Amino acid sequence: MDNSQEVREFLTSRRAKITPDLVGLPAGPRRRVPGLRRGEVAALADVSAEYYARLERGHLSGASAAVLEAVARALRLDDAERSHLFHLARAADGSDVLTRPRRAPGRAPQPHPSLQWTLDAITGGPAFVRNGRADLIAANPLARAFYHQVHEDPGNQDNLARFQFLDPAARRFHPDWDAHADTTVAILRTEAGRNPHDRDLHDLVGELSTRSEEFRVRWGAHDVRHHGTGTKHFHHPAVGDLTLSYEVMRLTVDPDLVLTVYTAEPGSPSAERLPLLASWGARREAEREAEREEERQAERRAEREGERAAECRAERADARA
Numbered sequence: 001m002d003n004s005q006e007v008r009e010f011l012t013s014r015r016a017k018i019t020p021d022l023v024g025l026p027a028g029p030r031r032r033v034p035g036l037r038r039g040e041v042a043a044l045a046d047v048s049a050e051y052y053a054r055l056e057r058g059h060l061s062g063a064s065a066a067v068l069e070a071v072a073r074a075l076r077l078d079d080a081e082r083s084h085l086f087h088l089a090r091a092a093d094g095s096d097v098l099t100r101p102r103r104a105p106g107r108a109p110q111p112h113p114s115l116q117w118t119l120d121a122i123t124g125g126p127a128f129v130r131n132g133r134a135d136l137i138a139a140n141p142l143a144r145a146f147y148h149q150v151h152e153d154p155g156n157q158d159n160l161a162r163f164q165f166l167d168p169a170a171r172r173f174h175p176d177w178d179a180h181a182d183t184t185v186a187i188l189r190t191e192a193g194r195n196p197h198d199r200d201l202h203d204l205v206g207e208l209s210t211r212s213e214e215f216r217v218r219w220g221a222h223d224v225r226h227h228g229t230g231t232k233h234f235h236h237p238a239v240g241d242l243t244l245s246y247e248v249m250r251l252t253v254d255p256d257l258v259l260t261v262y263t264a265e266p267g268s269p270s271a272e273r274l275p276l277l278a279s280w281g282a283r284r285e286a287e288r289e290a291e292r293e294e295e296r297q298a299e300r301r302a303e304r305e306g307e308r309a310a311e312c313r314a315e316r317a318d319a320r321a
Contacts, residue, residue: 003058003060003088003091003092003196004057004058004059004092005058006058006088006192006193006196007055007056007058007059007060007088007092008056008057008058009220009222010084010085010088010193010222011055011056011071011075011085012056013221013222014075014077014081014222015033015035015036015038015041015056015075016033016034016035017035018035018036018041018075018076019035019036020036020040022076023036023040023044023074023076025040038052038053038056039052041071041074041075044073044074045067045070045071045073045074046070047067047070047071052071055067055071059092060088060089060092060093061089061092061093061094062093063089065086068085068086068089069082071085072085079226080186080190080224080225080226081224083190083193083194083224083226084189084190084193084194084224087193087194087196088193091193091196111129111137111138111257112253115129115138115251116138119138119139119140119143120140120141122140122142122261123140123142123278124263124274125142125244125261125262125263125264125274126139126140126142126143126145126146126147126244126261126262127139127140127142127143127259127260127261127262128140128143128147128259128260129251129257129258129259129260130160130257130258130260131256131257131258132187132188132190132191132194132195132198132201132256132258133159133161133188133191133198133200133201133204134159134160134161134184134187134188135157135158135159135160136150136151136158136159136160137257141278141281141282141285142274142277142278142281143262144281144285145238145277145278145280145281145282145284145285146234146236146262146277146281147160147163148281148284149163149167149169149170149173149237150163150167153167153169155167159204160184161184161185161188161204161208161215162204162207162208164180164181164184165181165184165208165211165212165214165215166208166211166212172235172237173234173235173236173237174233174234174235175233175234175235175241176232176233180232181214181215181218182218182223183225183227185215185218185219185221185223186223186224186225186227187225187227188201188204188205188219189219189222189223189224190224190225190226192205193224195256205219227248228247228248229245229246229247229248230245230246231243231244231245231246232244232246232262236273236277238276238277238280239273239274239276239277239280240273241269241270242264242270242273242274242277243264243265243268243270244262244263244264244270245262245263245264245265246260246261246262246263247260247261247263248260
């Protein structure tokens with residue numbers, strides 16, 4: 001796969017973040033780059049300047065693990081950035097084509113019924129499964145109530161990234177909108193390096209880049225992140241402010257899917273509001289089911305009336321004959 005532009009922009013952006021004083025080098029009065037020079041990175045990685053320049057031009061194919069580790073150390077990459085560099089190298093070699101399962105374009109993974117049962121058994125907090133594109137694949141009732149704005153607006157297409165950048169409701173739901181936006185883009189950028197052949201991800205990034213300047217700027221920063229545990233703040237329209245801790249776990253049966261569980265500190269105001277959210281969600285779902293049942297009955301009545309009208313027309317035709 002030719003991912004040279006992705007490699008070039010990632011390495012250049014990381015180099016720009018490392019100032020000389022961070023690695024014990026003099027800044028000098030005639031420095032014209034915001035971070036390190038290519039030659040300085042090469043010296044820190046113990047490779048030739050020509051070879052590092054070749055890497056930064058996007059030619060990672062054939063680079064050994066030792067060289068990649070040396071470059072990661074020279075650029076002070078964190079764990080997520082280091083993993084991203086190795087994913088880019090595997091994509092450049094084409095090795096990921098042989099090791100990653102390929103799905104037909106446009107086909108979302110269908111969760112096994114036992115996964116939904118497992119989610120439904122989690123009653124203390126919102127629990128859901130998403131893929132690397134931030135599509136919501138499955139959720140327990142509390143998560144459906146929690147993310148009801150994502151599900152109920154057809155424009156979001158059950159996608160957290162579309163909700164974040166294209167739905168005005170996201171700014172009210174996420175009081176720390178900028179931090180949430182940074183995390184969302186970092187997750188998508190990480191997935192793009194891990195799974196460069198995902199056509200749906202490319203389409204999503206193209207759509208968001210076209211429709212949201214705030215997404216486009218963040219995408220160009222090439223920031224990546226491991227999203228594992230932490231605390232987030234939300235403002236739900238039904239129950240108000242929620243401060244929730246989260247744990248993210250990749251599913252062994254399908255590494256493309258991750259399980260996220262939100263919980264509240266016991267005894268906290270957020271813990272008291274989660275049961276209220278569950279009750280609100282149950283009432284809302286009952287109302288929606290009643291509406292769906294009315295629609296089904298109206299459709300059945302229309303079908304019966306259509307059948308009776310057809311019978312009457314047939315009887316009149318027989319009478320004329």
